[in-house]
Amino acid sequence: MSVKIVDQDTEQLIKETAKRVFFAEGRFKATTQEIADAAGVNRTLINYYFRSRNNLFDIVFDDAQRQEHEMMEKIVFSDMPFKEKVSRHLDIFFEQSKEYPFLEAYMVTQMNQGTCYKDKDKMNVLLDKFYLEIALEMEKGTIQKMRPEQFVLNFVSLMSFPSSMRTLLQETMGFTEEGFNALLQERKEIIMNILFIK
Template identity: 55%
Template sequence: MSNQAKKDQTQELIKDTAKNLYFVKGKFDATTQEIADAAGVNRTLINYYFRSRDNLIQIIFDEAQKVEKEKSEIIMNSDLPFKEKIGQFIDGSLSTSLQYPYLETYIVSQINKGTCHHKDIEEEELNKLYDDIRKEMESGNIDKMDPIQFVLNMISLLVFPSAVRPLLMENLMIGEKEFDKIISERKEIILNILFKN
C-alpha cells in the first residue's frame, strides 16, 4: 500500500471513530486522546491530520450534514407525487437518526452555543415546496394552513424525538435499542398526522 493510501485510510479511520463517539454514542466531550485510543492510533496523528479536535469535529459534522442535504435534494427534485416525496424524505431522515442517534442533539447543542448556522435550502426550493403544499391543500389531501405550519409540523414530528433523545430515554425509562425501534416505526405515524388521505 502506498504512503498516500495509508494516510487516507488512517484519516478515514479517525473520522469514522470520531463520528461513532460523537453521533452514535453521544460522547460530545470525547477528548483527542479518547478519539485516538478508540481509533487505535497515536494522538499526535489527529493533530497532524486535522490540526485540532475542534477542526476534526467540524469536518465530520459537515460531512454528515452534506450527505443529509444531498439526499433531501434528490428527493425534493424528483417527479414523485408529493406524499411519496415526503414519505421518502421522512424515510431518509429517520434512517439518518438511526445511523447517527445523537446528530440532532449535537446540532441543537451547537445552535445553543451560537456556532451552527447552516442554510440548507435555497429560496427557490422553498417556494416550490410551499406551492406543492398549497396544491395538496386545494386537493383536500392536507388540512388548510399556512404552508410554513405544515413544514414546522413535519420537522417537529421528525426531529424532536431525536434532538432530545437522552431526555426522553431517561424520562420514559427506555434503552437505546427500544428507542431506535420507536424511531424506526414513526414513518406511517407521521404521514398519517400530516396527510388526510
C-alpha cells in the same frame, strides 16, 4: 501513489471514528487520545490531518450537515410524488437517527448558536420548492389547508423532536435504547397519518 491512498484511508478512518464517537455514542467532549484509541491510530495523526480536536469536530459536523442537505435536495428536486418524498425523507431520517442518535441534539445546539446552514441561499431555494409543492397538495385536498410554513413546522416537529430530545424522553419514559428505537420505528406511519388526509 500507494502512500497517498493509505493517507486518505487513515484520514477517512479518523473522521468516521470521530463521527461515531461524537454522534453515535454522544461523547461530544471526547479527547483526541480517546478518538485515536477508538480508531486504532497514533494521536499525532489527528493533529497531522486535522490540527486540533475542535477542528476535527467541525469538519465531521460540516460533513454530516452537508450530507443531510444533499439528501434533502435529492428528494425535493426528484420526480417523486409529494407524499413519497415525505415518506422517503422519514425513512432516511429515522435510519440516520438509529445510527447516530445524538446527531440531531447536536444540530439543534448548533442552530441555537447560529452556526447551521451557512449557505442560506441554497436552503431558501430548497424551501421555496417544497412550499410550492405543499401549496399544490393543499389544492388537491391531500393535506389540510394552512400556511406551507405550518406544514413544515408540523413535519419537522413530529419527525425530529423525539430524536433531539432522545436522552430526556428515553429516561423519563423508562425506555431502554432498543425500546426507544422501536418506538421511533413506529413514528413514520403515525406522522404520515397526521400529515395527510388521504
